[in-house]
Amino acid sequence: MQGPSIILDNVGLQYGDNTILHGINHTFEAGQCHVVMGPNGGGKTSLLRSILGLTPFAGNIDICWGSKKGKVGYVPQKAVFESSLPLTVMDFILLNQSRTPLFWSRWRNLSKQQATALEQLDRVGMAERAERRMGQLSGGEQQRVLFAQALLDNPDLIVLDEPTTGMDEQGVRYLEALILELVAEGKTLLAVHHDVSAVRRLDAKVHVVNRTLIDSGSVADVLTPEKVERLFNHYTSQTEVMGEIAREQAA
Structure with a gap:
């Protein structure tokens, strides 16, 4: 089954007088890797949360699944x-894999679930740390476990919010290879990302x-030298766009 396309129709998001997103009309094509980039505070995570239905928004978002x-x-x-x-890494994965209370696992045969958990942990290079406590892992290692849990x-449809936060180079490479595989x-795949070099390696739609x-x-x-220079500079050249938003709010 191919992943869905996502259609955004005049999507907006506002908290009080603060406009987070405004007038977004776009289609994320099915079966591709899409990377959302932009300056801090530009609404990247809010857009992902809107697509996931985790925050109220204006407009319409249609996730087109196809036959089912x-x-x-x-x-x-x-x-x-x-x-x-x-809470070990294996405990965390099993908690998300089964509705059976975790303490029951001491008395039940969970070999199949454990095998599935180890398979996904291996995909992110974390199988050897299955018995480590989650709180003892680095931030990047925890991100890798969260990725395994999501799979x-x-x-x-896989939605990733800054998936390489805190990761070392090895972890980043594991995730890049996995994203290409998926x-x-x-x-x-729809991901918020800030690393221009990593996004270039993914050859994603930006x-x-x-x-x-x-x-x-x-x-x-999109990632030409001229545009990259402005990418994390809050797009000061877009003052006309923001001025239009302000005028619409005042109207």
Whole structure:
């Protein structure tokens, strides 16, 4: 089953007087890797949360599944685990894999579930750390475990919010290889990313968001030296766009 396309129709998001997103009309094509980039505070994560239905928004978002609705996997930007919490990597994966209370696992045969968990942990290079406590892992290692957890149900749409936060080079390479593998399987990936070099290696479709959609296209078209220079500079050249938003709010 191929992943879905995602159609945004005049999508906007506002908290009080603060406009987060405004007038976004766009289609994320099915079965491809899409990377959302832009300056801090430009609404990238808010756009992902709107697509996931985790925050109220204006306009319409249509996830086009085709013949039947598929599954969604989500990797948040980060999670916090107390170092003293006696929760191992395997425990965490099993908690997300089964509705059976975790303490029952001491008395039940979970070999099949454990094998599935280890398979997904191996895909992100974390199988050897299955018995480590989550709170003892580095932030980058925790992100890799969260990625493994998101793959448990074999999702058709995978949404990643800054998936390489805190990762070392090895972790980044594991995830890049996995993303390419998932796209080859026909899944749709939508990721917020800030590393221009990493996005170039992914050869993804790039969509630049700063409250509204600024640019969209291939890596070669969007990540030119001239555009990259402005990418994390809050797009001061877009003052006319923001002025238009202010005028509409005042109307």
